[in-house]
Amino acid sequence: MNMNTWVENTKRNAWILAVGAALACPTLRAADAELAPMPLKLPIPAFMGTPTDIPLGDHIEKLSDKPRPPFMAPKGITNLAFKKKVSSSDKSPITGSLDLVTDGDKESNDNSFVELHRKTQWVQIDLGQEAKIYAVVLWHAHNTYQVYHDVVVQVADDPDFTSNVKTVYNNDYDNSSGLGVGTDKEYFETYEGRLMDAKGVEGRYVRCYSKGSTYSALNRYTEIEVWGLPAK
Numbered sequence: 001m002n003m004n005t006w007v008e009n010t011k012r013n014a015w016i017l018a019v020g021a022a023l024a025c026p027t028l029r030a031a032d033a034e035l036a037p038m039p040l041k042l043p044i045p046a047f048m049g050t051p052t053d054i055p056l057g058d059h060i061e062k063l064s065d066k067p068r069p070p071f072m073a074p075k076g077i078t079n080l081a082f083k084k085k086v087s088s089s090d091k092s093p094i095t096g097s098l099d100l101v102t103d104g105d106k107e108s109n110d111n112s113f114v115e116l117h118r119k120t121q122w123v124q125i126d127l128g129q130e131a132k133i134y135a136v137v138l139w140h141a142h143n144t145y146q147v148y149h150d151v152v153v154q155v156a157d158d159p160d161f162t163s164n165v166k167t168v169y170n171n172d173y174d175n176s177s178g179l180g181v182g183t184d185k186e187y188f189e190t191y192e193g194r195l196m197d198a199k200g201v202e203g204r205y206v207r208c209y210s211k212g213s214t215y216s217a218l219n220r221y222t223e224i225e226v227w228g229l230p231a232k
């Protein structure tokens with residue numbers, strides 16, 4: 001092959017690659033187009049500003065002064081947890097009832113949360129079907145500045161969490177709840193709730209653990225949303 005032929009071949013190969021890339025591109029764009037901002041509705045903020053009396057340790061994420069960016073997720077996903085059955089490690093909550101966790105009210109009112117006893121407690125939602133889960137949004141209580149401890153969110157196929165258990169979030173950095181050391185950050189409760197990227201994990205049951213907060217040893221749950229699609 002002389003030099004000119006080699007140059008021609010190289011040019012032709014480059015052209016073939018360019019055409020190939022152009023043909024592949026619409027496929028990529030189609031995949032992107034199926035994503036849309038998740039239509040999350042936020043409650044009214046109970047307070048604004050920066051807390052002064054909670055020391056920021058290495059484990060606590062700094063409170064952002066900007067709104068959370070929209071979460072991009074597959075078009076058509078819904079809150080599968082809405083009005084679904086809730087169970088708990090605490091059989092007799094101090095105030096409120098477990099149905100408050102999925103009733104759609106996420107305001108910061110005193111009658112909007114269920115309050116569970118001290119130590120590690122959990123609430124669990126039965127989605128009623130296997131689902132592909134893209135986000136869990138969790139509001140403990142956002143009426144005052146506080147950071148909840150040992151926030152662990154798991155998904156499983158069975159209500160006893162023995163089958164196909166997957167951890168979506170774990171900020172129990174010192175393993176004080178015994179579910180394993182978590183590497184996620186502790187965070188301030190706000191009206192935005194905590195949005196956890198579940199990355200399309202599949203399961204029917206969602207369990208959220210906590211072990212009190214910087215404000216109280218008790219465990220409050222205002223609302224949990226589980227955004228996804230039926231798995232089948």
Ligand SMILES: [Ca+2]
Binds near residue numbers: 112
């Ligand atoms: Ca609620």
Ligand SMILES: [Ca+2]
Binds near residue numbers: 173
């Ligand atoms: Ca801990």
